[in-house]
Amino acid sequence: MTTTTHPSPQVRRGTPAxxxxxxxxxxxxxxxxxxxxxxxxxxxxxxxxxxxxxxxxEIFRAPWAPPSSLHFENWSQxxxxxxxxxxxVNTILVVAASSVSVLVIAAPAAYALSRTQTRLAGGLTVFFxxxxxxxxQVTIIPIFVMMAKxxxxxxxxxxxxxxxxVSLPFTVFLLTGFFRSLPGRLEEAAAIDGAGVxxxxxxxxxxxxxxxxxxxLILNIIGLWHETLIALVFIQDQDKSTLSLSLLSFMxxxxxxxxxxxxxxxxxxxxxxxxxxxxxxxWLGRRIVEGITVGATK
Amino acid sequence: xIREAERATATTxxxxxxxxxxxxxxARSTLERDRRRLFLPFVLPALVLYLVFFIGPALxxxxxxxxxxxxxxxxxxxxxxxxxxLVDDPVFHTAFVNTLLILVVVGVVVFVxxxxxxxxxxxxxxRNAVRSILFTPYMVxxxxxxxxxxxxxxxDGLVNSLLEAFxxxxxxxxxxxxxxxxxxxxxxxxxxxxxxxxxxxxxxxxPNQYYEDAALAGTNSLQRFFYVxxxxxxxxxxxxxxxxxxxxxxxxxxxxxxGGTTTDLPSTDVWNSALFVYGMSFGGRTPAYAFxxxxxxxxxxxxxxxxxxxxxxxxxxxxxxxx
Numbered sequence: 001m002t003t004t005t006h007p008s009p010q011v012r013r014g015t016p017a018x019x020x021x022x023x024x025x026x027x028x029x030x031x032x033x034x035x036x037x038x039x040x041x042x043x044x045x046x047x048x049x050x051x052x053x054x055x056x057x058e059i060f061r062a063p064w065a066p067p068s069s070l071h072f073e074n075w076s077q078x079x080x081x082x083x084x085x086x087x088x089v090n091t092i093l094v095v096a097a098s099s100v101s102v103l104v105i106a107a108p109a110a111y112a113l114s115r116t117q118t119r120l121a122g123g124l125t126v127f128f129x130x131x132x133x134x135x136x137q138v139t140i141i142p143i144f145v146m147m148a149k150x151x152x153x154x155x156x157x158x159x160x161x162x163x164x165x166v167s168l169p170f171t172v173f174l175l176t177g178f179f180r181s182l183p184g185r186l187e188e189a190a191a192i193d194g195a196g197v198x199x200x201x202x203x204x205x206x207x208x209x210x211x212x213x214x215x216x217l218i219l220n221i222i223g224l225w226h227e228t229l230i231a232l233v234f235i236q237d238q239d240k241s242t243l244s245l246s247l248l249s250f251m252x253x254x255x256x257x258x259x260x261x262x263x264x265x266x267x268x269x270x271x272x273x274x275x276x277x278x279x280x281x282x283w284l285g286r287r288i289v290e291g292i293t294v295g296a297t298k
Numbered sequence: 299x300i301r302e303a304e305r306a307t308a309t310t311x312x313x314x315x316x317x318x319x320x321x322x323x324x325a326r327s328t329l330e331r332d333r334r335r336l337f338l339p340f341v342l343p344a345l346v347l348y349l350v351f352f353i354g355p356a357l358x359x360x361x362x363x364x365x366x367x368x369x370x371x372x373x374x375x376x377x378x379x380x381x382x383x384l385v386d387d388p389v390f391h392t393a394f395v396n397t398l399l400i401l402v403v404v405g406v407v408v409f410v411x412x413x414x415x416x417x418x419x420x421x422x423x424x425r426n427a428v429r430s431i432l433f434t435p436y437m438v439x440x441x442x443x444x445x446x447x448x449x450x451x452x453x454d455g456l457v458n459s460l461l462e463a464f465x466x467x468x469x470x471x472x473x474x475x476x477x478x479x480x481x482x483x484x485x486x487x488x489x490x491x492x493x494x495x496x497x498x499x500x501x502x503x504x505p506n507q508y509y510e511d512a513a514l515a516g517t518n519s520l521q522r523f524f525y526v527x528x529x530x531x532x533x534x535x536x537x538x539x540x541x542x543x544x545x546x547x548x549x550x551x552x553x554x555x556x557g558g559t560t561t562d563l564p565s566t567d568v569w570n571s572a573l574f575v576y577g578m579s580f581g582g583r584t585p586a587y588a589f590x591x592x593x594x595x596x597x598x599x600x601x602x603x604x605x606x607x608x609x610x611x612x613x614x615x616x617x618x619x620x621x
Contacts, residue, residue, distance in 0.1 A: 027519070030418040037490075038431040044446050045434065047456065063456050109344035112337050124341065131352045133607070135548045137575040138596040139355035141362060141589050144580075145369055146355070165351035168344060197332040201340075226439040228551045229572070233580045244441055248555065251445065252562070270442050281437045285430055292436075292492065293499035 051267035078269035087246035098163035099220040110175030131169030178212030215291035363594035368587040380594035393574035412494035435488040440551035447484040500534035536614035
């Protein structure tokens with residue numbers, strides 16, 4: 001193996017193939033563009049963070065410069081006046097409850113679907129997957145009318161129910177693939193020891209599937225943290241708003257009603273929405289990327 | 299058949315005696331029976347929730363699309379009227395064209411850039427750091443990305459401040475005519491990371507010896523791309539293309555926040571399918587609550603995209619390569 005890997009770089013350098021000159025230039029251009037793209041992402045996030053500590057005047061005068069002094073009042077204004085404080089609590093509660101509930105409902109279903117080789121199980125798996133392709137815009141009107149009938153509109157519990165339901169198809173899809181990849185032998189061993197299906201599932205399979213469950217949990221947290229359309233339709237009261245809604249309404253206050261808009265406070269609000277997820281990414285980055293790509297590449 | 303084989307390997311590897319094998323097969327059939335008995339209780343909660351919040355509403359939307367309804371009074375059956383009006387509605391035309399522009403233009407550009415990135419990143423220094431950074435837009439709310447994108451291109455925004463620093467004239471990036479191209483460009487920016495990451499994950503699984511063999515044969519990196527990378531990642535590309543099609547129909551936040559707020563909708567020039575549905579039902583200062591009309595648009599777009607996905611899968615299907 002090592003003997004075959006060694007010669008190739010020499011060959012590549014030693015005998016320049018036709019068009020190599022051309023391709024070297026292309027590579028330099030490509031590398032430069034890639035770095036420019038990556039730098040752009042970093043700069044934009046830095047700009048967001050810097051601006052959250054600046055006065056409006058400073059943001060426009062020197063947009064790229066770090067803040068000359070730290071205006072923490074932007075953050076406190078966003079947190080209390082902009083309603084980001086209560087919105088953060090609402091968002092955390094609803095997102096946490098929904099992303100855990102959907103696991104509790106989806107995991108047994110995914111386990112049963114992946115471990116039963118009947119035509120019904122196969123059909124149901126496909127049936128659940130179809131839901132990934134049904135966009136919210138199609139179902140939101142009937143769901144709204146339905147929820148209004150049971151008085152769960154403009155209600156955080158109602159939002160929690162809808163969030164749990166809309167996360168279901170993707171979660172079942174992800175977990176079915178995950179359970180399928182687990183070896184069946186341990187279950188059989190458990191069955192020999194006299195464990196029933198429920199005990200086998202809870203004590204053997206769930207711990208084995210922990211990394212899949214965590215991946216599903218994280219991906220649902222990310223998705224629901226950013227959800228806007230459903231919240232926009234379902235929530236009207238300021239005290240029930242989620243972070244996305246607070247940002248949108250803060251944006252409209254700042255841009256349309258104020259003569260002296262405090263853009264610094266807006267960027268503080270933006271940061272409140274962004275930083276928790278960026279922290280999650282710094283903490284669990286590889287797992288998030290793998291979780292997203294594994295469904296497509298398997 | 300397969301189960302028999304499994305059983306055989308299980309017993310041989312476990313090294314159990316004949317007696318053990320008999321016992322285990324007995325336990326296994328109990329397991330099998332228990333499983334069948336518990337299949338329904340395990341699946342039922344998910345199935346009920348799925349039927350109530352996906353299949354039921356989707357079917358209801360089809361029915362609503364044949365009615366005139368504001369949600370509070372009784373629905374009035376109007377047959378295909380909503381669809382007929384839709385076909386002549388210039389606002390829907392714009393939304394329709396914009397949705398297809400996003401699907402095709404943004405899609406093609408995203409995949410071309412994503413492939414370009416895989417070619418560059420394969421042999422680049424600091425590739426892991428760059429990969430992580432390129433993926434960050436996925437972790438940021440589309441509303442935030444939209445606000446930042448708008449701020450960058452404002453008349454007194456970041457790009458123009460750079461242009462002026464280099465002695466150039468500022469550009470009106472966000473004039474009415476430029477709005478949609480700027481939105482499309484912004485969508486390329488926020489989506490490239492995800493699809494590049496999916497394709498890169500597939501590229502990583504290609505055994506390196508194929509590239510070495512190709513290099514020995516004197517190929518350049520463009521040839522290696524067409525003869526190694528592309529064929530060996532084709533299945534993943536097909537899945538990613540399907541994913542993009544589905545996701546592109548769902549796009550809402552980025553456009554909504556680009557000129558709209560909680561109370562005001564952005565100009566109809568930049569509406570796509572999701573904004574049209576929202577604008578015709580719940581959106582704006584005085585919501586239209588035209589549930590029948592909005593549902594007709596939603597159903598029409600879903601059918602169109604479903605057909606597109608089926609065609610896409612058929613066109614991209616080919617014999618799988620084993621490696």
